[in-house]
Amino acid sequence: MHAPRSGELAEVLLVGAGGIGAPAALTLVEAGVRSFVVVDDDTVERSNLHRQILYGEADVGRPKLEAFRDAVLRRAPDARVELVATRLVPETAAELVTRARVVIDAVDNFASRFLAADACWLAGRAAGARGVPVVHAAAVRWVATVISSSPGGRPCYRCLFEDLPGGDAPDCATAGVVGPVCGVAGALAAELALRILGRAPGEPYGQVYSYDGRSDRLRRVALRARKDCALCGDEGRIERIDEALYLGPSCAEGA
């Protein structure tokens, strides 16, 4: 059986099976995680192979989800992998994020990243609902950035980045990325997810990890909650998933 059993929470929902999702999954599998839900709608292209380390030449042209599942099962035949062939979109995000104990946002665009942040936080707002912790990981050029947010936020992704960037944000089609920078982001994202799952020691929340591959400098900086955060602040304004919140540059932190 290759999918989590019906009604059973997966350990990890991985949004994006690309440059960051691949090393994150490799790390998680090696650490013993065996239950995944994976969301992606791309196919494997040759230009992916320099950074998407789960895939090889034989996977080019295949749906990324299938290549992902096969790669995970080669390493861990007892793993259960549910495949969801879509992008994270406002219509389904709220339901999708509740399928696992932790979400890893490994997407390649700001709109989906903010949507993941909002959906995970809002999942805990309904009476009796269980919030969903989320780890956000991004890589562009030489730089990786990883932060996590507890189900209650404080801090959350919007405490740091407030809102979608304007038109001058790096474009994933033009900025490029050095492949191993994605590996740094994926390893750090998996580390935080493992902490959240109780599979690794250490505090999972409240810090930003940043890595600059030009200097090989890896830093960890405390992240403070903002009282006026639109999501988790004292008077948070975001109360539901509204499609209008996720319009903007669709392509930014390419991985």
Add this chain to the structure above:
Amino acid sequence: MKDPELVLRQVLVAEIGVEGQERIERATARLPCEGLALEVAERYARGAGFGELVAAPKSEAPPLDEVEASLGSEAARSVLRGARAALGEVRAAIRAR
């Protein structure tokens, strides 16, 4: 460049470009790792387009920095170490004259 499609995103990075990519392709990547870290380093180094890969003694690896040492997962440390090893070789190759 031997395989422009494979390294498309890497060549877009300003500090690499076509000239840097050609240096990478002429270089040998020395990877001071073992186990999972070596597997990861080799995968990224191959993806970067190095002409040759060599497993180097682990003693050549830089010491763990504070953040890396604080990671609680051995798997995360290994994947991180492998990625950083490959990146170190990319840096060295594009700076070489």
